[in-house]
Amino acid sequence: xxxxxxxxxxxxxxxxxxxxxxSLCAALLGVPLVLKRYSMIGDGLSHVSxxxxxxxxxxxxxxxxxxxxVVILAAFLLLRVADHPRWNSDAAVxxxxxxxxxIGILVISRTTGMTTDVDSYMFGSVLAMSKADVGLSVxxxxxxxxxxxxxxxxxxxxxxxxxxxxxxxxxxxRYNTLLAVLTALTIVLGMRMMGAMLISSLxxxxxxxxxxxxxxxxxxxxxxxxxxxxxxxxxxxxxxxLSTPVGASVVCVDLAVFLAACLFSALRR
Numbered sequence: 001x002x003x004x005x006x007x008x009x010x011x012x013x014x015x016x017x018x019x020x021x022x023s024l025c026a027a028l029l030g031v032p033l034v035l036k037r038y039s040m041i042g043d044g045l046s047h048v049s050x051x052x053x054x055x056x057x058x059x060x061x062x063x064x065x066x067x068x069x070v071v072i073l074a075a076f077l078l079l080r081v082a083d084h085p086r087w088n089s090d091a092a093v094x095x096x097x098x099x100x101x102x103i104g105i106l107v108i109s110r111t112t113g114m115t116t117d118v119d120s121y122m123f124g125s126v127l128a129m130s131k132a133d134v135g136l137s138v139x140x141x142x143x144x145x146x147x148x149x150x151x152x153x154x155x156x157x158x159x160x161x162x163x164x165x166x167x168x169x170x171x172x173x174r175y176n177t178l179l180a181v182l183t184a185l186t187i188v189l190g191m192r193m194m195g196a197m198l199i200s201s202l203x204x205x206x207x208x209x210x211x212x213x214x215x216x217x218x219x220x221x222x223x224x225x226x227x228x229x230x231x232x233x234x235x236x237x238x239x240x241x242l243s244t245p246v247g248a249s250v251v252c253v254d255l256a257v258f259l260a261a262c263l264f265s266a267l268r269r
Contacts, residue, residue, distance in 0.1 A: 026202035027228035042203035050196035051100035075180035205254035212261040
């Protein structure tokens with residue numbers, strides 16, 4: 001009855017729908033990113049989104065619509081750096097991440113200060129999700145599901161052997177770009193609830209957990225999707241019940257499930 005009462009609130013309904021959809025998108029996109037060793041891109045984009053948010057608040061414009069093009073541009077740049085033989089991709093992500101975070105903090109300190117709105121973007125808030133966010137989450141989820149349903153075998157090829165894919169005429173850059181853009185959109189939408197500091201965990205944890213349990217690409221994708229959605233629902237319920245931040249609650253549940261999967265994998269071996 002407490003759970004039914006909890007989801008009778010409109011803000012909880014919006015949080016549940018948007019959170020489930022964003023968690024599903026993050027898990028699906030996270031599998032190829034982790035397998036391609038691009039997982040740190042998610043962390044870098046989350047810090048870029050915070051820097052863009054700070055500038056948007058200082059300029060008095062809508063943070064969501066300002067952050068989306070900025071984070072997409074950052075995703076393009078990080079993708080180009082990752083493919084460049086003369087650059088260290090991890091160092092590039094670290095530089096962009098630290099720079100965006102520093103710029104965001106400086107802008108906030110010189111303008112509005114740490115307001116409630118900025119705090120909710122940085123650490124997440126269950127009250128932050130609006131009907132527009134839910135609508136955008138539905139569109140994003142439809143795009144991600146369409147990408148995987150229509151291009152599953154191409155994504156498989158690009159993920160595991162990009163050089164061979166290029167040799168066979170497959171446009172690997174196109175699929176890498178799609179992954180980067182959709183990941184950027186997922187991070188921008190998810191940071192309202194999870195916070196810019198924690199949203200990258202939705203990309204990384206479910207994929208790592210699924211890899212401890214399954215060996216096939218299809219099994220990892222399905223397991224990551226189910227794990228991510230289940231962990232978000234448990235974390236959201238725990239957040240409401242215990243009056244804890246929703247982002248931190250979800251990440252702790254993800255961590256517990258990941259550790260359990262590691263233990264199970266060790267015992268099975």
